[in-house]
Amino acid sequence: MRALTYHGKHDVRVDTVPDPEIINPRDAVIEITSTAICGSDLHLYDGVIPGLLQGDILGHEFMGRVVETGRDSTLQKGQRVVVPFTISCGKCFHCMKQQYSACDNSNPAEKQDLTEPLYGHAMSGLFGYSHLTGGYPGGQAQYVRVPYSDVGPIVIPDGLEDETVLFLSDILPTGWMAAENCDIEEGDTVAVWGCGPVGLFAIQSALIMGAHKVIAIDHYPHRLELARGLGAEVIDYRHTHVLEALMEMTGGIGPDAVIDAVGMESHGLAPDAISDKVKQVVGMGADRGHALREAIMAVRKGGRISMPGVYGGFIDKFPLGAFMEKGLQWRTGQTHVQKYSHDLLRRIEEGQIDTTFLISHRLSLEDAPTGYANFKDNQDEWTKVVLKP
Amino acid sequence: MSYRDDGYSSRRGRQALEAALAIAAGAAIVGGIHAMARQTQTAPRGIPGDAPGYTSRKSMYGDYAVTGRTITINRPRSELYAYWRDFSNLPKFMESVEKVEWEGDVSVWTIQAPGGDVRIRAHITTEKQDEEIAWRSVQGSDIDTEGKVTFRDAPGGRGTEVEAIVAYIPPVGRLGALVAKLFQKEPRVQGRRELKRFKMLMETGEVTTSHNRQAA
Numbered sequence A: 001m002r003a004l005t006y007h008g009k010h011d012v013r014v015d016t017v018p019d020p021e022i023i024n025p026r027d028a029v030i031e032i033t034s035t036a037i038c039g040s041d042l043h044l045y046d047g048v049i050p051g052l053l054q055g056d057i058l059g060h061e062f063m064g065r066v067v068e069t070g071r072d073s074t075l076q077k078g079q080r081v082v083v084p085f086t087i088s089c090g091k092c093f094h095c096m097k098q099q100y101s102a103c104d105n106s107n108p109a110e111k112q113d114l115t116e117p118l119y120g121h122a123m124s125g126l127f128g129y130s131h132l133t134g135g136y137p138g139g140q141a142q143y144v145r146v147p148y149s150d151v152g153p154i155v156i157p158d159g160l161e162d163e164t165v166l167f168l169s170d171i172l173p174t175g176w177m178a179a180e181n182c183d184i185e186e187g188d189t190v191a192v193w194g195c196g197p198v199g200l201f202a203i204q205s206a207l208i209m210g211a212h213k214v215i216a217i218d219h220y221p222h223r224l225e226l227a228r229g230l231g232a233e234v235i236d237y238r239h240t241h242v243l244e245a246l247m248e249m250t251g252g253i254g255p256d257a258v259i260d261a262v263g264m265e266s267h268g269l270a271p272d273a274i275s276d277k278v279k280q281v282v283g284m285g286a287d288r289g290h291a292l293r294e295a296i297m298a299v300r301k302g303g304r305i306s307m308p309g310v311y312g313g314f315i316d317k318f319p320l321g322a323f324m325e326k327g328l329q330w331r332t333g334q335t336h337v338q339k340y341s342h343d344l345l346r347r348i349e350e351g352q353i354d355t356t357f358l359i360s361h362r363l364s365l366e367d368a369p370t371g372y373a374n375f376k377d378n379q380d381e382w383t384k385v386v387l388k389p
Numbered sequence B: 001m002s003y004r005d006d007g008y009s010s011r012r013g014r015q016a017l018e019a020a021l022a023i024a025a026g027a028a029i030v031g032g033i034h035a036m037a038r039q040t041q042t043a044p045r046g047i048p049g050d051a052p053g054y055t056s057r058k059s060m061y062g063d064y065a066v067t068g069r070t071i072t073i074n075r076p077r078s079e080l081y082a083y084w085r086d087f088s089n090l091p092k093f094m095e096s097v098e099k100v101e102w103e104g105d106v107s108v109w110t111i112q113a114p115g116g117d118v119r120i121r122a123h124i125t126t127e128k129q130d131e132e133i134a135w136r137s138v139q140g141s142d143i144d145t146e147g148k149v150t151f152r153d154a155p156g157g158r159g160t161e162v163e164a165i166v167a168y169i170p171p172v173g174r175l176g177a178l179v180a181k182l183f184q185k186e187p188r189v190q191g192r193r194e195l196k197r198f199k200m201l202m203e204t205g206e207v208t209t210s211h212n213r214q215a216a
């Protein structure tokens, strides 16, 4: 089959590789009909997530048709499914608590050895990500092997176009969980850093959950327009002092909850951002955390921090004093996708949530490298790329 | 090092475990444990902790290399015990064990290693239904070793805490090199992988892999 593979920093290629097979009883093999490039893929592309090997197949947002099923799969050949990017067994302590991205079993035992020294525990398996999360071949390909296919994939009724449901795989539930982690109360203002796909879905979700106001922060005009279109007030951080503006826009209180939808490759003009960038380039510290630091300074006393943005290592100049003295709460994590699948599918079917506004480009799988380059370098215009194998 | 905070019951379990090990292993291990206990009691600072002996910064087991690991499995104790007690199941989650066969009351573990198989011959020294299984190598075994696995109810209906502990005299020469390779230089690594595979098999019915195709 054809698949998008990693060859090094800023070097991804479409190669011919062996087709996947059923290995375990609960597996299924899916023929991909649509797949997307995620902001998390850019962290891989930029070489800032450890544990990726040459030839690894990328891609964790995908859907398609079931073509093969193992003995214990509950799927049927021909069914259309969206597959969550988190691989979860459905049986362990964490899965029973719906903490799917903390699944104990979906990361192969020999791969867990890599993660434990770094994080203290091994995380769940993820498709098309690093070997720290299992080294599973991803879905930017013609076919993919899906383990635990009786737990993850959600069956899509005919009549719903791929593009209306594809993002159930990752960014839609990620934006939703980001808003849920804000514990939104009546009258709350939520500030969102980053108007990429995750930030935009977080804005949409926070408004559905009853936020009084959402303030979106980025510097790309088109992305800020999209945020405004969803109902957010916007701040372009190149033109405005963000901390000052947030105080003024919230009656001098500060936002009740803040969402870091930027992650470890935050841009920024302040000295902390510049020193972070230098360290990332020379490999001294993995994460650039300018947006996160700003969010912690901005949030009101006793407020909530929600952090869907991905971080992989260490961060310094962390405003720990502000965090403690203001009595903040902090929630984060890779999304527990399976927890939200059915509810979000229903909201899509009922027309409450639209996801297609996000898609700016549709390419064939063969053109995926172009998609990566532009999603990275022309972020303003390239808001989301969907690939068709 | 992490200390247990669940007090009496686990401490009792701990003592029983190490006593059994020591008895089975003979003087070397018994001596090790006693020396350690005396040492901590007369030490100017600190109290003997409740953590397993194998988490000690200093070896307590003399010539024996000891590795142990605990894992919680979301299945009932009796089911896990029964599966483990049937030694022919062990190769399903122990990567290096090719087969386990019985010759009378001696179990023969064939371990595939580059440059030739290693055979461990062991008999069961303790067997408590749904609680513990211990074994010890006998004459003719390639490696002087013993092991023990215990099954305890986990708190809050979380299933079963399974603790496996293995002691062996690191052999020298050709065998030594083989054993080092088998245990990937770090016996803890091998031990924890095997327990994790046991957990996967018991909880999910399969051993997780990210391979895309049947054995290459």
Ligand SMILES: NC(=O)c1ccc[n+]([C@@H]2O[C@H](COP(=O)([O-])OP(=O)(O)OC[C@H]3O[C@@H](n4cnc5c(N)ncnc54)[C@H](O)[C@@H]3O)[C@@H](O)[C@H]2O)c1
Residues within 6 Å of the ligand: A038, A039, A040, A041, A042, A043, A170, A171, A174, A193, A194, A195, A196, A197, A198, A199, A217, A218, A219, A220, A223, A237, A261, A262, A263, A264, A265, A266, A267, A268, A290, A291, A307, A308, A309, A310, A311, A333, A334, A335, A379
């Ligand atoms: N938790 C999860 O499960 C999960 C799932 C998907 C994505 N993610 C992560 O979410 C983050 C966002 O993903 P995405 O697909 O939207 O990525 P993206 O790269 O398309 O968007 C990031 C946006 O942040 C903006 N930005 C950068 N620095 C900023 C700053 N200092 N202040 C304000 N905005 C700033 C950028 O201009 C860009 O528009 C990434 O870190 C991604 O890895 C997490």
Ligand SMILES: [Zn+2]
Residues within 6 Å of the ligand: A038, A039, A040, A041, A060, A061, A085, A170, A171
């Ligand atoms: Zn993603």
Ligand SMILES: [Zn+2]
Residues within 6 Å of the ligand: A088, A089, A090, A091, A092, A093, A094, A095, A102, A103, A104, A105, A106
């Ligand atoms: Zn699980």
